[in-house]
Amino acid sequence: MRFSIFFRLVRTWCFLLLAASAFAAPPLDSSHLLKKIPLGAAPGGGEYFDYIYVDAAARRVYATHGTEIKVLDADSGSVVGAVTGFKRCHGVVTVSELGKGFVTDGSTGEVDIFDVASLKLTGKVKASPDADSILYDQATKHIFAFAGDSKNVTVIDPKKETVIATIPLGAGPEQAVADGKGMIYDSLEDANEVVAIDSRTLKIKNRWSVAPSGHPVSMTMDREHRRLFVGGRDPKILVVMDADTGKVLQSFPIGDRVDSNIFDPATGIVGSSTREGTIHLFHEDSPDTFSTVEAIKTEFGAKTMALDPNTHNLYVDTSDFAPGAATAAHPTAIPGTFHVLIYGR
Secondary structure, eight states: HHHHHHHHHHHHHHHHHHHHHHSSSSTTTTOEEEEEEOOOTTTTTTOOOOOOOEEETEEEEEETTTTTEEEEEETTOOOOEEEESSEEEEEEEEEETTTTEEEETTTTTTTEEETTTOEEEEEEOOTTTEEEEEEEEETTTTEEEETTTEEEEEEEEEEEEEEEEEESSSEEEEEEOOOOSSSEEETTEEEEEEEEEEETTTTTEEEETTTSSSSSSEEETTTTTTTTEEEEESOOOOEETTTTTEEEEEEEEEEEEEEEEETTTTEEEEEEETTTTTEEEEEEEEEEEEEEEHHHHHHHHOOOEEOOOTTTEEEOOOOOOOOOOGGOSSSOOTTTTTEEEEEEO
């Protein structure tokens, strides 16, 4: 009897020690910094950076950086080259079957075209001033280039390198996403709306409020379950929206000045990156239920993000900033300090 009591006490004590250890240690699958890649100064100086794009099939990562795009090997992280000759580039997308890349230059109001093999510019298509977000629509095989200040989207035939149409949106667009079936969605930041565009007819089909969020900027999509994830800056809220009805299903608080979202269909992870230096991760428990996973601390300014669906790694980029940047109205980046951060599990 005494031995039995002693055994139970020891067993209980061991259990408590294991439990305490588990709570004290970070979870084994928490996200952490895998690599920091310094990229230096852009030609002509300045320190502006915007979208990151991962071409998973070609194993390339494109980071737009003012007058250039830095191109990285997605597996080694090494710099394989740069596309140069821009005034201020924003978004980039590649079309593998054509061997071409397309880049929005907001300052010239053009979409520049480069050869993905040589990384040399080969052409230009006139778009609109402040050309920003860009995507390739698989349903129509067309390029859509969204311009914030011009409040429109330019539709381009990437094979002929000609403009098909320009669609007025009535408000400034930001990050956009295509469902691959003929619908394109964009966040209209100054209208507090999501706009749904039929990519075949080039007609606006719906406009939906993003309340309780506001000033929507970032967007991604679960294409299988028809869910949009829209990040707003004022209020700072991520909303989950039904892509067919516009109904907001759930919402979460996020950090300051969100700028991009990702969705990983293999893991069900949704992510929002914010300028304050946080990546907020959520999980799709079911198409109608989402839960908070973790908040990854990155660096100030790391507000643009891309996902490598092969490795599930997240890419953000930023620069070093002068003291007091977090509270400054217009924080100053230190020239020559641009770098990419890779996070994974």
